[in-house]
Amino acid sequence: MIRLFAADPLLTGDIDLTVLLIVIVKTLIIFVMLLVGVMLYIWAMRKVIADMQNRIGPQKAGPFGILQSLADGVKLFFKEQSEPAGSDHRVYLLAPYLSIIPAFLAFAIVPIGGTVSIAGHMTELQLADPAIGVLFLLAMSGIGLYGMMLAGWSSGSKYPLIGSVRASAQMLSYEAALGLAIVGVLVHSGTLSTRAIVNQQAWTGAGSIFTDWYWLPAIGAFVIFLIAALAETNHPPFDLVEAEQELTGGFNTEYTGIRFALFYLAEFMNVITMSAIAVTLFLGGPNGPGLGFVASDSWINTWFMPIFWFFLKLMVLLYATVWVRASLPRMRYDRLMDFSWKVLIESAFLWAMATGAIVVGRNEGWNLWILTPAVALGAFLIYFVLMACVPSDKELEEIR
Amino acid sequence: MGKFSGFRITIAQVFKPKVTGDYPNSKRPKPERFHGRHVLNRYEDGMEKCIGCELCAGVCPANCIYVRGADNPPDSPVSPGERYGFVYEINYLRCIHCDLCVEACPTEAITETKLFEFSFTNRQDAIYTKSELVVDDQGRAQRQPWELWLGDEDDQTSGWMRATASAGQAEFEGKVGWSGELGVGVRAAEPSQDKTRTAIAPTSEPEEVALG
Numbered sequence: 290m291i292r293l294f295a296a297d298p299l300l301t302g303d304i305d306l307t308v309l310l311i312v313i314v315k316t317l318i319i320f321v322m323l324l325v326g327v328m329l330y331i332w333a334m335r336k337v338i339a340d341m342q343n344r345i346g347p348q349k350a351g352p353f354g355i356l357q358s359l360a361d362g363v364k365l366f367f368k369e370q371s372e373p374a375g376s377d378h379r380v381y382l383l384a385p386y387l388s389i390i391p392a393f394l395a396f397a398i399v400p401i402g403g404t405v406s407i408a409g410h411m412t413e414l415q416l417a418d419p420a421i422g423v424l425f426l427l428a429m430s431g432i433g434l435y436g437m438m439l440a441g442w443s444s445g446s447k448y449p450l451i452g453s454v455r456a457s458a459q460m461l462s463y464e465a466a467l468g469l470a471i472v473g474v475l476v477h478s479g480t481l482s483t484r485a486i487v488n489q490q491a492w493t494g495a496g497s498i499f500t501d502w503y504w505l506p507a508i509g510a511f512v513i514f515l516i517a518a519l520a521e522t523n524h525p526p527f528d529l530v531e532a533e534q535e536l537t538g539g540f541n542t543e544y545t546g547i548r549f550a551l552f553y554l555a556e557f558m559n560v561i562t563m564s565a566i567a568v569t570l571f572l573g574g575p576n577g578p579g580l581g582f583v584a585s586d587s588w589i590n591t592w593f594m595p596i597f598w599f600f601l602k603l604m605v606l607l608y609a610t611v612w613v614r615a616s617l618p619r620m621r622y623d624r625l626m627d628f629s630w631k632v633l634i635e636s637a638f639l640w641a642m643a644t645g646a647i648v649v650g651r652n653e654g655w656n657l658w659i660l661t662p663a664v665a666l667g668a669f670l671i672y673f674v675l676m677a678c679v680p681s682d683k684e685l686e687e688i689r
Numbered sequence: 690m691g692k693f694s695g696f697r698i699t700i701a702q703v704f705k706p707k708v709t710g711d712y713p714n715s716k717r718p719k720p721e722r723f724h725g726r727h728v729l730n731r732y733e734d735g736m737e738k739c740i741g742c743e744l745c746a747g748v749c750p751a752n753c754i755y756v757r758g759a760d761n762p763p764d765s766p767v768s769p770g771e772r773y774g775f776v777y778e779i780n781y782l783r784c785i786h787c788d789l790c791v792e793a794c795p796t797e798a799i800t801e802t803k804l805f806e807f808s809f810t811n812r813q814d815a816i817y818t819k820s821e822l823v824v825d826d827q828g829r830a831q832r833q834p835w836e837l838w839l840g841d842e843d844d845q846t847s848g849w850m851r852a853t854a855s856a857g858q859a860e861f862e863g864k865v866g867w868s869g870e871l872g873v874g875v876r877a878a879e880p881s882q883d884k885t886r887t888a889i890a891p892t893s894e895p896e897e898v899a900l901g
Binding site: 340617 | 695696698699700702703705706707708709711
């Protein structure tokens with residue numbers, strides 16, 4: 290218990306009813322925030338894409354159409370739920386929840402604010418701060434993969450099965466790149482705990498954007514993480530999972546009504562979670578300048594400003610994902626796989642090793658002016674040697 | 690930029706005006722000779738223009754018009770001539786809005802409006818009878834409960850909405866080619882189809898005629 294939740298000061302002392310209540314309230318807030326967040330994200334996505342296509346977008350339900358996704362959700366709740374005769378009933382029912390529950394859980398490790406005092410207890414504004422930290426995210430997205438795989442398998446229908454194989458192969462491939470990109474940060478931080486990583490990126494002035502936040506020191510890992518996170522959440526241009534026109538949908542073809550909606554809920558929730566993790570790992574999480582004209586221990590600077598900065602950064606990233614969605618066409622499946630296995634995984638791996646070498650060199654006091662070019666050269670050499678071993682398209686053609 | 694030029698294009702669209710309008714709260718202006726639903730016009734003295742000749746019914750390619758003429762009652766004539774349209778029905782489930790009836794009409798009794806947004810819930814409503822088609826005492830189309838109108842959309846309901854204009858021929862240029870109408874009077878001549886020339890003033894002034 291202590292090992293798992295060591296970092297949160299709330300759980301280090303005696304655990305009484307107040308502590309329990311605080312944890313329950315935090316859980317509820319995260320739960321509701323994610324549901325409302327998905328609702329608003331879908332609405333904002335449709336509005337922004339409409340902007341980018343000279344349209345208006347949803348506008349009828351509520352002011353500016355903000356309740357459109359709520360209306361869609363209510364509609365899906367009351368729709369008939371059909372199930373194929375050849376399905377494996379229990380697994381068929383279980384699969385949507387295998388998707389949605391990890392999507393909820395993964396957000397638990399995201400720090401959305403600073404350390405505050407509630408009812409005499411100091412606590413961190415995040416649901417859980419386990420020592421395994423970021424690994425929890427990888428574990429949860431790994432379980433989410435089972436939701437897709439089992440949904441396609443239990444449908445008892447060949448197209449969902451093919452779709453689920455396609456989806457799980459894609460997620461598996463990009464999970465490797467995602468994990469290795471995270472290593473690029475962990476080498477710097479030396480810890481897995483998200484709270485500790487965020488604390489290392491504390492705001493000490495405008496310069497800390499470039500020196501303390503990990504996006505610049507780990508710029509390669511940052512780029513790889515963003516790409517892999519898009520693929521991991523089946524976001525365009527990697528959304529072959531839902532390629533209705535050319536690939537008969539995917540694992541969710543035989544699902545209807547609210548069960549179908551749960552998959553989409555999980556997908557959008559994963560987009561939000563991945564963006565939040567990117568903010569946490571690379572963009573300083575809730576760190577940002579406080580307001581100078583109010584006392585540094587007032588509620589504005591302890592409560593409001595960190596939450597404000599977190600959500601501002603999150604929204605910038607989410608806008609970027611929508612921008613990507615509106616701009617890029619869907620990738621072909623073999624190119625998708627090639628991109629992961631031939632480019633992203635090697636790059637992430639070499640970036641992590643090179644960063645490791647430089648960090649060790651810095652700690653040992655080696656000359657970085659010599660070490661850095663040498664490491665970069667070595668990384669490029671290894672990459673080209675690796676690529677030389679991979680048959681080119683022309684050679685593959687001859688083999689066929 | 691090549692592969693990534695899509696990003697520039699999409700973000701540039703954000704700052705451009707929207708193409709989509711706020712239909713049905715506001716509507717775009719319709720083309721001048723838009724073919725909507727019909728009206729039966731009346732003369733300025735309130736007499737009906739229709740003489741029950743059935744030419745419209747004869748020319749209709751969709752067979753959607755049903756007309757029966759009858760002799761005018763001598764003491765209270767409905768139309769200036771000998772006969773009048775006793776029954777006049779148009780079935781809008783069949784009408785293809787080709788405007789051939791308007792072309793065929795010798796008295797400009799039937800013309801098309803720009804109104805087209807109907808949502809009938811039964812077939813009986815789709816058949817417009819004479820009492821629904823004929824213009825009211827102000828010379829305006831009569832609004833049916835299932836029609837969606839905004840503002841003064843029913844304004845342009847009269848003879849100058851013909852599909853082809855006599856002004857297309859040189860000898861008709863600047864001449865008023867139709868009789869006066871209830872509520873409107875004599876309309877100005879149509880502008881020349883030659884864009885280089887300015888519109889020509891009407892040759893006859895509309896006359897004020899008391900309703901008969």
